[in-house]
Amino acid sequence: MTDTTTQARWQEDASRDLVRNAGARLAMFTRGEGASVWDDSGRRYLDFLGGIAVTSLGHAHPVFVDAIARQAATLAHVSNYFATPPQLELAALLKEIAGAGEAGRVYFGNSGAEANEAAFKLARLHGAADRNAGTPRPRILALENAFHGRTMGTLALTGKPYMQEPFLPMVPGVEFLDSTVAALEAAMDDRVAALFVEPIKGEAGVVELPEGYLRAAREITRRHGALLIVDEIQTGAGRTGEWFAFQHEGITPDAITVAKGIGGGFPIGALITYGEASDLFYPGTHGSTFGGNALGTAVAVAVLREIERAGLLANAAERGVQLRTAIEALDSPLVRETRGRGLLIGVGLRHPVAGAVVAAAQQHGLIVNAANEDTVRLAPALTIGDVEVDEFIDLFGRALHTVEDSLLLEDPTDHSKESA
Structure with missing residues (x-):
C-alpha cells in the first residue's frame, strides 16, 4: 500500500x-x-x-531511449530557420506512410492541438485563395461531439458545447453536423472551405463513423471544391491496424493531422498535406519555435521505424x-x-x-x-x-x-x- x-x-x-x-x-x-x-x-x-x-x-x-540519448548528444534544437537531417527524414517518412506522394508537404508542431491549429489555418487559406478567384468560402464544417483540441482555434472545431461555453465567443465560421452522409449532403455547398472529421471519435466514447462515410465525404468535398481534413491524432501511427485510419477506406484526403503515437511519448505533432493543398502555406503564414526540432523528429523517426520493423x-x-x-x-x-x-x-x-x-x-x-x-x-x-x-x-x-x-x-x- x-x-x-x-x-x-x-x-x-x-x-x-x-x-x-x-x-x-x-x-x-x-x-x-x-x-x-x-x-x-x-x-x-x-x-x-x-x-x-x-x-x-x-x-x-530501448529504441526510444537510444534515439533520445543519441540525438541529445549530437544536436537538439536550432530553430526553424534551419534544417536538420532527422527533420527531413521524418518529413519524407510521414509522406511515405501517409501516401502523400511527391506533392505532399509536412508542417511540424509539438502537439495534436497545434497540428489542428495549422489545419484550421490551411482551411482559411483555401477559402481565401478561392475568394480571391471570385468564390468566397467562409464556411468550415465539423461533426457534432467531435474533439479536435482545447486551444481557441481547435475548440471552435470541437463539437462539444459544454467545452466551448466558458470561452465564448468562439472563432467564427464553424458549423456542426450530425455524422451522417445525408447531413453532409444537405450542408455542403461551394462556400465550404473544409470538412474536419475524426475517423473514430475517441473523446466521444470511441465511436466510429458510419460505414462508407469517409468515402462519401471524399466524393462530396471534391465535388464542391472543399478540403477533406482528417484528424488522425488518436487513430494514427498504426493504432487501428493501418498507419492511419483513413487508409481502411482507400481514400486520399487533402490533409491529415497526427501527433500522440508518432513520438511514442515525446511531444510532437504534424500536419501532412496532399496535392494542391500543399501549396497553400507561404512564408509568414504559420510557425513554431520548437516544431520539427532535431530531438523530437529523431525520436519520431525511430518510433515509426520500430513500428514497421516489429x-x-x-x-x-x-x-x-x-x-x-x-x-x-x-x-x-x-x-x-x-x-x-x-x-x-x-x-x-x-x-x-x-x-x-x-x-x-x-x-x-x-x-x-x-x-x-x-x-x-x-x-x-x-x-x-x-x-x-x-x-x-x-x-x-x-x-x-x-x-x-x-x-x-x-x-x-x-x-x-x-x-x-
Whole structure:
C-alpha cells in the first residue's frame, strides 16, 4: 500500500502548485517498462491507457531511449530557420506512410492541438485563395461531439458545447453536423472551405463513423471544391491496424493531422498535406519555435521505424480483435458492447458507471480511463502480446465484478442488469 503520509504530501503539492484545469491526480508514477508502470510506493500497474494512445512502443523502449540519448548528444534544437537531417527524414517518412506522394508537404508542431491549429489555418487559406478567384468560402464544417483540441482555434472545431461555453465567443465560421452522409449532403455547398472529421471519435466514447462515410465525404468535398481534413491524432501511427485510419477506406484526403503515437511519448505533432493543398502555406503564414526540432523528429523517426520493423500494425489489428472477443466473453451484465478498431477500443456500459469501473480497475492494478459516463477507453502500447491481454482480462473482469457488486448493494431490488 502507498504510504498515506507520502501520498498526502504529493497530492497537496499538486493541488497547490498545478493549475486546476484537471481533476485530482490519481497516482504518482515514478517509472515504467513495457506495458507496466510503478507508483511511488513500488506498486506495479498494467497500463492499458498508454498516455491516451501516446506510448506506442510502451514505456522505456530501448529504441526510444537510444534515439533520445543519441540525438541529445549530437544536436537538439536550432530553430526553424534551419534544417536538420532527422527533420527531413521524418518529413519524407510521414509522406511515405501517409501516401502523400511527391506533392505532399509536412508542417511540424509539438502537439495534436497545434497540428489542428495549422489545419484550421490551411482551411482559411483555401477559402481565401478561392475568394480571391471570385468564390468566397467562409464556411468550415465539423461533426457534432467531435474533439479536435482545447486551444481557441481547435475548440471552435470541437463539437462539444459544454467545452466551448466558458470561452465564448468562439472563432467564427464553424458549423456542426450530425455524422451522417445525408447531413453532409444537405450542408455542403461551394462556400465550404473544409470538412474536419475524426475517423473514430475517441473523446466521444470511441465511436466510429458510419460505414462508407469517409468515402462519401471524399466524393462530396471534391465535388464542391472543399478540403477533406482528417484528424488522425488518436487513430494514427498504426493504432487501428493501418498507419492511419483513413487508409481502411482507400481514400486520399487533402490533409491529415497526427501527433500522440508518432513520438511514442515525446511531444510532437504534424500536419501532412496532399496535392494542391500543399501549396497553400507561404512564408509568414504559420510557425513554431520548437516544431520539427532535431530531438523530437529523431525520436519520431525511430518510433515509426520500430513500428514497421516489429510488425506492430498487424499486431494492433490482431490484439484488438483478441481483446474485444475476450471482453465480450466475460459476459458481464455491465458490458453492452465493444467499439473501435485495432488498439483503440471503447467498452460501452449499460449504466453510467465508467468512472467507477476506472477507479475499481486502478484498485486492482489496471490503468484505463472513462471517455464518458458509459464508456471505458483502452489504448495500450502496440507491443502488447498474449501475456498482457490475459492479465488485462483478469484485472478488468475483477473491476467489473467490483462495480456490479456495488450496484447490487446500493439497490438490491434493481434487477435491470439481469433483464438488460
